[in-house]
Amino acid sequence: MLQESAEGSGGASETATLRVLRRVFGYDAFRGQQEAAIEHVTSGGDAVVLMPTGGGKSLCYQIPALVRPGTGVVISPLIALMQDQVDALRALGVRAGFINSTLDFDQRRVVEAEFLAGELDLLYLAPERLRLEATTALLERGKVSVFAIDEAHCVAQWGHDFRPDYLNLSMLGERWPDVPRIALTATATRATHQEIVQRLGLEGARDFVASFDRPNIQYRIVPKRDPKKQLLRFLKEEHQGDAGIVYCLSRNAVERTAEFLCAQGIEAVPYHAGLDAGTRAAHQSRFLREEGLVVVATIAFGMGIDKPDVRFVAHLDLPKSVEGYYQETGRAGRDGLPSTAWLAYGLQDVVQQRKLIESGEGDPAFQRRARMHLDAMLSLCETVRCRRGQLLAYFGQEPQEGAAETSCGNCDTCMTPPESWDGTVPAQKVLSTVVRLKRERGQKFGSGQLVDILLGRKTAKVIQFDHDALSVFGIGTELGEAEWRSVIRQLIAQGLLEIEGEHGTLVLTETSGTVLRGEREVPLRKDPAPVKAPRPAAAAGSGARGGGKGAAPVDLPEEARPLFEALRAWRTEQAREQGVPPYIVFHDATLREIAVRRPSTLEELGTVPGVGEKKLATYGEGVLAALAA
Structure with a gap:
C-alpha cells in the first residue's frame, strides 16, 4: 500500500x-x-x-x-x-x-x-x-x-x-x-x-x-528571410543532435520542412492531423523514446508532452496568440537545463493570420478577440523591450525578485539590444501611398505592391494599374525592400495600418492621420543582422520538480562528460528493454548530477535529486555498475 x-x-x-x-x-x-x-x-x-x-x-x-x-x-x-x-x-x-x-x-x-x-x-x-x-x-x-x-x-x-x-x-x-x-x-x-x-x-x-518565468529558456525572434535555411543554420550551429519541436502553420509546410531537414542530415518526422492515427502515434512514440529526434508539427502536437530534454522549440510561422506561444515554447527545457525558443517571423505571417481570422467561422465577438490576441503577439515580436518582461506582463506578472525589470540577459533584445530610429518620414510615405491608391485609383493593395511603388519598380502590375504615374512612385529609394517590409510590419504592430479582407490589403486606421499630419513621431526598431547567440543559461535550482538536494549542474565538468554519456547509453538500454521512454528511467538532470557526484554506494546514490526509493531499488545496482565500468 x-x-x-x-x-x-x-x-x-x-x-x-x-x-x-x-x-x-x-x-x-x-x-x-x-x-x-x-x-x-x-x-x-x-x-x-x-x-x-x-x-x-x-x-x-x-x-x-x-x-x-x-x-x-x-x-x-x-x-x-x-x-x-x-x-x-x-x-x-x-x-x-x-x-x-x-x-x-x-x-x-x-x-x-x-x-x-x-x-x-x-x-x-x-x-x-x-x-x-x-x-x-x-x-x-x-x-x-x-x-x-x-x-x-x-x-x-x-x-x-x-x-x-x-x-x-x-x-x-x-x-x-x-x-x-x-x-x-x-x-x-x-x-x-x-x-x-x-x-x-x-x-x-x-x-x-507561481511566476510564469522560465529563466532557462532563451527567447529569440528573427526576421523571416529564407526560413528553412535559417532553421537549418540554427539547428546545425546551436542544437546539433538535440531533440526539439518545429512548429508550422499548415500541414503542407510540416511535410516540406521535415523532408528538407532529413535531406540535410537531421533526423526529423512530421506530425499533423492529416496523418493517420497509427503514423501519428508512431512518430510521437519515437520522439518520446529516441534521443535527438526533431518533430515538425502543427499545434496538434505537444500539449502534455512530458519529455524533459527538449532542447529547442522553433516556430516557422507566427503563433495566433501569446498564450499559444508561451504554451508551445514551454515544452522546451522542462528539466531546467538551457533551451531555446526560436521564432522566424515576417509580414506575410501577419497577412496569413488576419486572413484566417476573417475567413473563420467565429462570430464578430470571437473575431475581435482573435485580433486582440494577434495584436499582442505582434507587439511581442516588434518590441524593443526585454521579451521575457513583456511575456510576464501579458500574464499580469513582474520579473522574479532580483531580476532587472529592463533586462533578463537571456533574450535577443537583452543580449543584443536593437537599435531604434526615427521612422516618422518613412511611415508617412507608406501611409501616403495607401491614401493615393484609395483617392486617385479607388484601390487597395497589399504590402508587395506598396513596396514596388515606393522603390519605383516598373513591374507588370505597376504598369497595368498605371501606378508609376502616382506622385509617390519612387519616393522611397533610401530604403531597401527588406527595410520597407519591416516598416510596414511595425506600422501594423503599432496600429497605424490594418490588414483587411482575404487578400491582405492594407488600409488606414483611426490613428493614421496623426502621423500624416506630423502630430506623432514613429520610432521603429532596426532588424538586427543574423548572429549566432550564446548557449542559453539555466536558472539555479530550475532542474528539479522539488528542491532541496541541489540543482543539476548546467555545464558538466570536462572530466564528467564521458561518464554522463556512459550513463545515457546505459539508460537507453534499460528503456529499450522495458519499452518506455528513457526519461522514465532517469532525467538528464539526474544523470548529470550522478556523473558529477560519482556515488559509490546505494546510500550515496539515494541522495541524488530524482532518485526515490523505487528507482533506487530498481536501478541502483545498474547505475553503480555503469559508474564502476
Whole structure:
C-alpha cells in the first residue's frame, strides 16, 4: 500500500506529504508554492494552480492522492499520452491506471476492478468519459480522494485549446461535494483564470499562482528571410543532435520542412492531423523514446508532452496568440537545463493570420478577440523591450525578485539590444501611398505592391494599374525592400495600418492621420543582422520538480562528460528493454548530477535529486555498475 497516513494534526499531514516527496519522487523539499497547494488540497480544500510547464504542477495532485484515502481521479484531454504518464508513475512505485478509448473491454474491466478494490492511487480519465453515466456510476461505487482537472485552460472559450467537454466538469463539485478539486494549467491570463474559476464552479477555491518565468529558456525572434535555411543554420550551429519541436502553420509546410531537414542530415518526422492515427502515434512514440529526434508539427502536437530534454522549440510561422506561444515554447527545457525558443517571423505571417481570422467561422465577438490576441503577439515580436518582461506582463506578472525589470540577459533584445530610429518620414510615405491608391485609383493593395511603388519598380502590375504615374512612385529609394517590409510590419504592430479582407490589403486606421499630419513621431526598431547567440543559461535550482538536494549542474565538468554519456547509453538500454521512454528511467538532470557526484554506494546514490526509493531499488545496482565500468 503506497498511501501515507494523513491522520492527526496539520503537522502530521505535512510530515506525510514531505515523506512522500522524498520516498517516492526523490526530493527533500518542495519548491515555490507547491507545499502550500499540496497541504491545502490534502486537508480537503479546492485549489486553482497556475504554474509554468516544468514547474511541478503534477506533484500538486499526485501527492494529495497518495496521502488521502482513496484514488485520485485525473481529468486529462491527453489520451495519446496517458500510457506514458501511467508508465512514469509506475516506475516510481505509484499504482496508476487509465480508462480511455484505446482500451478494449477486458482491459477496461481490469482497471475498473482495481479502482473498486482500492488498488489504484491515480486513475486518468478523458473528459468525454464523464458524459457517460457508466463512468460516473463507477466513480460513485469507489472512493475518490481528489479530482484533478489538468490542462484547465481548455475550459476557456476564448483560450487557445478550448475543449467543449470541459464545460461539463462543474458537475464534479455538485455530485462529489466532499471531494477536493484542483484545477491546473501552465498558461492563463487573468481573464482565462477567471473563466476557469467560473466555469468549473471553483469560486471558493484558493488560488496558487507561481511566476510564469522560465529563466532557462532563451527567447529569440528573427526576421523571416529564407526560413528553412535559417532553421537549418540554427539547428546545425546551436542544437546539433538535440531533440526539439518545429512548429508550422499548415500541414503542407510540416511535410516540406521535415523532408528538407532529413535531406540535410537531421533526423526529423512530421506530425499533423492529416496523418493517420497509427503514423501519428508512431512518430510521437519515437520522439518520446529516441534521443535527438526533431518533430515538425502543427499545434496538434505537444500539449502534455512530458519529455524533459527538449532542447529547442522553433516556430516557422507566427503563433495566433501569446498564450499559444508561451504554451508551445514551454515544452522546451522542462528539466531546467538551457533551451531555446526560436521564432522566424515576417509580414506575410501577419497577412496569413488576419486572413484566417476573417475567413473563420467565429462570430464578430470571437473575431475581435482573435485580433486582440494577434495584436499582442505582434507587439511581442516588434518590441524593443526585454521579451521575457513583456511575456510576464501579458500574464499580469513582474520579473522574479532580483531580476532587472529592463533586462533578463537571456533574450535577443537583452543580449543584443536593437537599435531604434526615427521612422516618422518613412511611415508617412507608406501611409501616403495607401491614401493615393484609395483617392486617385479607388484601390487597395497589399504590402508587395506598396513596396514596388515606393522603390519605383516598373513591374507588370505597376504598369497595368498605371501606378508609376502616382506622385509617390519612387519616393522611397533610401530604403531597401527588406527595410520597407519591416516598416510596414511595425506600422501594423503599432496600429497605424490594418490588414483587411482575404487578400491582405492594407488600409488606414483611426490613428493614421496623426502621423500624416506630423502630430506623432514613429520610432521603429532596426532588424538586427543574423548572429549566432550564446548557449542559453539555466536558472539555479530550475532542474528539479522539488528542491532541496541541489540543482543539476548546467555545464558538466570536462572530466564528467564521458561518464554522463556512459550513463545515457546505459539508460537507453534499460528503456529499450522495458519499452518506455528513457526519461522514465532517469532525467538528464539526474544523470548529470550522478556523473558529477560519482556515488559509490546505494546510500550515496539515494541522495541524488530524482532518485526515490523505487528507482533506487530498481536501478541502483545498474547505475553503480555503469559508474564502476
